[in-house]
Amino acid sequence: MTIDYAPTQKATDRAAAIDRLIEAEQARFASRHPKSAAAWARGREHYLYGGPSHWMRRWAGGFPIYAEAASGAHIQDIDGHDYVDFCLGDTGGMCGHAPEPVTRAALHQLQRGTTMMLPTLDSLWVGEELTRRFGLPYWTLTTSATDANRGAIRIARMITGRDKVLVFSGCYHGGVEEAHVEIRNGKIGMRNMIHPNAVDHAAVSRVVEFNDVAALEQALKAGDVACVLTEPLMTNFGMIPVEPGFHDALRRLTRETGTLLVIDETHTISCGPGGYTALNGLEPDMLVAGKAIAGGIPAGIFGLSQAVAERMWQIVPHANPKQRQSAHLGIGGTLAGNALTVATMKAVLEEVLTEANYARMIALATRLADEARALISRSRRPWHVTQIGARAEIMFTPKVPRSGADVIATRQGDLETLLHAFYMNEGILVTPFHTMFLMCPASTEEDVARHTEVFARFIELLEREGIAG
Numbered sequence: 124m125t126i127d128y129a130p131t132q133k134a135t136d137r138a139a140a141i142d143r144l145i146e147a148e149q150a151r152f153a154s155r156h157p158k159s160a161a162a163w164a165r166g167r168e169h170y171l172y173g174g175p176s177h178w179m180r181r182w183a184g185g186f187p188i189y190a191e192a193a194s195g196a197h198i199q200d201i202d203g204h205d206y207v208d209f210c211l212g213d214t215g216g217m218c219g220h221a222p223e224p225v226t227r228a229a230l231h232q233l234q235r236g237t238t239m240m241l242p243t244l245d246s247l248w249v250g251e252e253l254t255r256r257f258g259l260p261y262w263t264l265t266t267s268a269t270d271a272n273r274g275a276i277r278i279a280r281m282i283t284g285r286d287k288v289l290v291f292s293g294c295y296h297g298g299v300e301e302a303h304v305e306i307r308n309g310k311i312g313m314r315n316m317i318h319p320n321a322v323d324h325a326a327v328s329r330v331v332e333f334n335d336v337a338a339l340e341q342a343l344k345a346g347d348v349a350c351v352l353t354e355p356l357m358t359n360f361g362m363i364p365v366e367p368g369f370h371d372a373l374r375r376l377t378r379e380t381g382t383l384l385v386i387d388e389t390h391t392i393s394c395g396p397g398g399y400t401a402l403n404g405l406e407p408d409m410l411v412a413g414k415a416i417a418g419g420i421p422a423g424i425f426g427l428s429q430a431v432a433e434r435m436w437q438i439v440p441h442a443n444p445k446q447r448q449s450a451h452l453g454i455g456g457t458l459a460g461n462a463l464t465v466a467t468m469k470a471v472l473e474e475v476l477t478e479a480n481y482a483r484m485i486a487l488a489t490r491l492a493d494e495a496r497a498l499i500s501r502s503r504r505p506w507h508v509t510q511i512g513a514r515a516e517i518m519f520t521p522k523v524p525r526s527g528a529d530v531i532a533t534r535q536g537d538l539e540t541l542l543h544a545f546y547m548n549e550g551i552l553v554t555p556f557h558t559m560f561l562m563c564p565a566s567t568e569e570d571v572a573r574h575t576e577v578f579a580r581f582i583e584l585l586e587r588e589g590i591a592g
């Protein structure tokens with residue numbers, strides 16, 4: 124099918140017009156947020172990059188709003204504005220803000236002690252439930268998904284004796300050094316403007332394009348890769364869906380070469396209670412998740428297959444009762460698996476991320492995606508929308524990318540910045556790094572309708588200003 128897109132315009136005129144609009148939206152943002160602007164100015168006096176975490180400076184308005192309170196799918200800022208929150212803490216808030224079961228469990232546990240270096244009985248239920256959902260028999264709790272990925276990588280290296288980690292170009296797995304790489308101009312380079320740090324990534328990382336079976340085969344055939352670390356489909360460079368047959372090839376090639384397969388479900392847990400893995404019957408050697416898993420209390424998890432666990436026990440046996448100092452695994456986290464985290468994780472798994480709530484969330488994401496697609500096609504724009512469970516993504520690229528290379532070649536970063544600044548001025552939050560919409564159990568039809576109305580006005584703005592494409 125050929126699509127009759129609106130005519131293109133001269134690239135420089137277009138870029139200048141978008142820049143002007145970004146400036147206008149940022150000026151509108153500054154005038155609407157005097158208290159946040161003042162707080163940001165103060166924050167810069169004592170935080171390295173203005174806020175408690177450096178990425179807080181990346182909101183498209185020019186500075187972040189300061190949150191006053193958040194409840195369900197809404198956030199109120201200190202300037203008195205209310206936002207429909209589709210960012211949801213870039214998935215950390217996927218249970219909604221202050222979900223009642225999590226708040227109740229947290230308050231209960233806060234009064235009984237949070238971190239005691241001891242397991243609680245809740246942990247037994249949580250371990251059983253993780254196995255029921257994700258299929259893997261043995262679990263470890265961490266304080267973040269980053270930590271869970273680091274733990275999985277360390278174990279993969281321990282049991283294979285290999286040092287290399289293979290990732291797909293365009294990936295993000297948290298602060299995992301081996302994954303800060305991508306392919307640019309045919310060479311391995313730092314991902315998406317991550318600054319180099321003198322680590323020789325070429326020595327410990329291997330990177331290939333997603334969905335490229337031949338490149339994967341080539342990269343694994345030397346038998347020196349400890350593990351492939353991948354999301355089941357890519358969510359962090361916009362969304363890059365997986366092509367039919369890719370997972371079968373990935374599993375076959377990793378098995379043939381003795382490479383472990385680590386599936387990172389931190390974002391794709393939006394697919395359903397057991398993530399993409401359970402929905403599609405994947406068979407990872409290890410599975411990682413985090414963010415939403417304890418309802419916003421810092422937590423990560425990683426699970427091991429029976430075979431991987433047995434290999435670990437050969438290297439590091441269960442503690443010998445006569446020898447009280449058991450070997451340290453080199454996987455950290457004094458606060459990992461603490462009583463508070465475990466209590467909130469139980470609340471999430473039992474009462475929040477339930478089948479029924481997923482069904483509602485997925486229906487809302489479907490509506491948002493359908494309505495955005497209708498607006499895009501009516502305005503004959505070369506954009507598209509991808510949806511995976513409760514998560515949808517608008518991408519300013521003419522076709523669905525099949526790899527990071529496609530995103531690099533076609534992404535329109537300036538248009539994304541403009542849209543995000545416009546959204547913030549119109550009371551909508553999306554993740555600042557790309558245009559991702561996530562639903563939580565408290566999201567409503569009105570929230571979705573609000574997005575459709577704002578997105579329609581954004582397209583009208585572009586039309587009024589003569590910006591095509």
Ligand SMILES: Cc1ncc(COP(=O)(O)O)c(C=O)c1O
Pocket residue numbers: 213267268269270272295296297298354359387388389390413414
């Ligand atoms: C797929 C994936 N894995 C891991 C992480 C790291 O999560 P955290 O920053 O909570 O450690 C992220 C963060 O965005 C992610 O998207």
